[in-house]
Amino acid sequence: MKTWTYSIFLLYLVLGIYVLGIAIQTPFISITLDITNGQPVIVDPYYPQWAQQKNIEKGDIVVTIDGKPALENRSVQLDAVIRSANTLTIQKRDHTVHAITVKHRDIPEELYLQILFPIFYFLLAFVVALYLGYRNKNNVPMFLLTLFLLTCSLAYISTGASARGNFIGGIVIGVCIVLCMVLFIHFLQHFFHYQHIQWSYMHSKWLYLLPLIIPCCYIIEGFIPTMRALTPPLNLSLFALLVLYAIYILVTSYLRTKLAKLRLIAIAFIVPFLPFLLFFVTPEILGHNPLLHAEVAALFLLFIPFSFLFIQVNERLFDIEYQLSRLRYYSTLAFFSALLLTAGIALLFMGQLSIVHLTSIFLLVFMVILASFYIKERIDFKYRKIIFSSTGNYVHNLYAAVQRMGKAKTQQELLERFTYEITEKLGTTAFYIQTVTEENTTIKQQDNYTQLLLHDAGDEKIILEIRHALQKEELLWLELLALYVSMFINNLQLIEDLVREIQHMKNTSDTALPWLDKLLWNIIEKEKSILAQELHDTILQEQLHLARELDVLAESAVIRKERVLDIREQLLNASKDLREYCENLSPPLLDTFGLQMALKKLIQKIKIRADFLLTTHIERIHFQDATLHLVVYRLVQELFNNAIKHAEATEVSLQLQAIPHGFTLQYDDNGVGCDIEQLMQSSASMGINGIRERVRAFNGTITIQSSRNEGMHIFIQIQEDGDSYDEYIDYR
Structure with a gap:
């Protein structure tokens, strides 16, 4: 990665640690006050359950905040709100004074939504961005997608610092929620160019002016205090317009091209952002109470790393339909399993868990189950030959049986090995194999009788009869094994015919064998096909990629020498690979x-x-x-x-x-x-x-x-x- 790329990662790391440090330093409590009579009287606590535990009631007077008079607190002066505090001193209506210590663990909703989840998101986004940045060097679409991921993460983890009234935290979240949308639209423009789709929308470079509006608003607030009431709605309005614009681009372009990748990107984008837009942003813009608090609605943004991690933009865009279909399948299973477990926990602890607790439990269980499915899949594939017992794993036994029977050199030896496999696997000797000439050769299974066709030679047929019922898995195993037996018999007969013909050729000195010429021709053509496929998947793909790079270079106003030298180096590498192919095929x-x-x-x-x-x-x-x-x-x-x-x-x-x-x-x-x-x-x-x-x-x-x-x-x-x-x- 280049120096400026490291600088971006370092800036993200510094800002992320700073805003998380602000959130960890002081617990968020958000108590609304009434200061019209010159005294800070409590009107509405943000966390009523915590307030009840601490004996904080409406009408109590806040005396001090963190050891200083309450009216000297900046948030109280500006907004009549106690945003955060470590200690409070409260005067009750009977004039008694209570000292209250505020800790994160006493407010689980605040601990999870503003501390633990943001830290998890911060680390996850940083690790994924480093991985994608390392694996996809000098790739502009992937770099933009990585910046989009980091910016979304920075916007989310800044919510805690912004809620506490931190100036830097407010600027960071204000800029990032707009900038992340601009980066995503910029990524779409590059993606369209790569897919040779016409970009009939506004050039993304003009959108980069929008994030600059937010810092300007904060600067104007210093001169015009009334601007403070307009900055948040303006910020959210810009965010909403960009989200709708991105959705418009994705939907209209998909309807025009029917490209599957556009549909997948649209789903990966809409799922995290649309709930946040509908349940929080839109009511806030319209001046209504949001359906979900900001930190709860922002939980949907946790899906962004998981969604866009599958959209890998490397030297080419990989087909991710299989990956996403598998993710949808596992997510569906994990969702309903987590929902049932969460419902059971809610019934078990009736009335003791808040909606935030239950949401946190659901998300945790969902992610654990989802990860377990992927881990199980990898373990099953890697240890599929030994993970199950030999008597229960019919698939593994089928592989082993076919391998053993494949070593037979005659039809008689093959049937003897087949008999051995049935005896060992099914644990029975109540069967026999016979050759018949009757027409009734279909597979039959009655209550205590199974008949199976092993081989059909036209005039003669080899039949297996088992004189007792089989389980469903046993019958499936037997049918598959019988299919292999039929193919083996055909191959053995062909080999025997071939040996007889070769022997006849040797005895008669007859060298004219049309079938041998045809066989050799087919082998040569097959080798040519394999070589052509290898060259197509390697050298040709590299050449096509270089052609695209040259197209992009030709359209650039300025041609950099370093880029031309890089393309030349890739051409030399491709030529070297082709030379090695030729030398391996025929050592010169x-x-x-x-x-x-x-x-x-x-x-x-x-x-x-x-x-x-x-x-x-x-x-x-x-x-x-x-x-x-x-x-x-x-x-x-x-x-x-x-x-x-x-x-x-x-x-x-x-x-x-x-x-x-x-x-x-x-x-x-x-x-x-x-x-x-x-x-x-x-x-x-x-x-x-x-x-x-x-x-x-x-x-x-x-x-x-x-x-x-x-x-x-x-x-x-x-x-x-x-x-x-x-x-x-x-x-x-």
């Missing part, structure tokens, strides 16, 4: 200078990228089959990739040695190692499996030794005249 040095030179070039690149000490010994090797040169290169490349991504090693060694008619490859590292059995069953073993398959294809042998925190050791040997494949895995 391999055909020109041979295997040894290509490996040396690869090792130089790895030493630059890796954070471990690499030791290598590469001997010159010659093969009659030129394909083996590429095989060796790919094996070494995959071993290094595995070391960089997963090993977490500090030392890695690799030795390539020539042997008669072949080579040996020894790889060792001192990394974290792994449990080989678990690794082979996880998606993270794709690299190791790729190495094993390459070795298998050339009838080589591979030995893998590894255990946790003991590094990994791999030994590979391939000979051109090899006729068998062997593999040894050490689980130590």
Whole structure:
């Protein structure tokens, strides 16, 4: 982040700590007085329950406030209100004098709404803003959205200082409630430009004049005291007009474009601001008593960080429909659960809890339940294979069963494994599998009988019959497993036909195999499609982003040299990535200078990228089959990739040695190692499996030794005249 960005965060931090310090320093009590007779007589306390506890009644005379005469208090002189105090001295009607100590904990409504919630909001907004600012450097829309979040937070946490009559707190809240709307409209203008939507509204730069009106009003108050009564309604009126203007922009633009992202942004904006506008701002402007006090209505602003955290503006605008739909689903569940729990607490403590207490409890329970849903989702996904018992988790058992059955090499072996899975999972032997030729092959389930079609070969059908009823989950598991069995049988039959055709080709020396040409063509086209998708998702997207950056630069009145150099650097990075793609697809040095030179070039690149000490010994090797040169290169490349991504090693060694008619490859590292059995069953073993398959294809042998925190050791040997494949895995 740039220096001025740090300055903005620092200013927010300083102002936030200051206004929160003002609120914490003195409790807010807001007691209305009548001073017409020269004595400060209590008329109406803001917190009647607290006043009753402290024996403060209407008609009592306030003698001193914080040790000074009540009439010398500035708030009493200007507004006939005691805004805040630590101590009060009150004269009762019987002329007795009571000294009252005011503490935050004695007024829970004030403690929650003006101390605890603002502190929580302050910290949350600051952390989210830092995170978004760090992750989205040099991104103007996200920077504006971050400023909007910080300004909303500053406006909310300044309510306590402003309510206590603090001059700085009043200016901060007055400026921020207007400025936050201007920043949001400015963000919309950039968002429209990014989405190539015509901006047919007022340019946002003129709106930045509106926040300057508020400090001017405070300055005029020093010369014209009557202006004090006009400043708050003017401030709220500007806020209301900007909110309505932002809603107008969002609604009209959505009706014009039907863009889903505009609808999502509109919802994220309207939900926090509309209640505050309707229940507090509008009645205040019209001169009526607000339906909700300012600090209660402002609670809706707590939803802003959660709403706009999902609107991530990075190098591109991500699709957040899934995230928000999940948030809506979890929020609905959490809302009704929190509502029921709060209602139960209210009935349990009938008459003992105020509306503020119940609102606080509801919000706390709602947030805890919402967070619990997200945590549960992450835990279930991460530990889904072990979090449930093996007998109850049908989904996990299905994965394991399919993996075990997939190792069958014949149809008979497959059905034997299928029989084993049914016996183990369902705990029954009251079933049999038969081959039938009748037409009645549909799935049936009666009270004590279940029939399932496993495979349909036209003239013959394989049927499973179980002679007792199954539970719903058991039947679903069995149907899914039967579907896999049918696919496995089809694949085995295709493989058997393929083997017979290849054997026939070998016996008759017939090399014309149209299906083999078609298979190879399909494989080539699939690889092309994968490569095209990778280039589209990486290099092409980067090029499109740079094109947009150049469009913005072309429209600028002043072209900064630093921005041009930044775009040039991004173009060079994209070219470098494309060059690496080409080299990975076809190592250029391999055909020109041979295997040894290509490996040396690869090792130089790895030493630059890796954070471990690499030791290598590469001997010159010659093969009659030129394909083996590429095989060796790919094996070494995959071993290094595995070391960089997963090993977490500090030392890695690799030795390539020539042997008669072949080579040996020894790889060792001192990394974290792994449990080989678990690794082979996880998606993270794709690299190791790729190495094993390459070795298998050339009838080589591979030995893998590894255990946790003991590094990994791999030994590979391939000979051109090899006729068998062997593999040894050490689980130590």
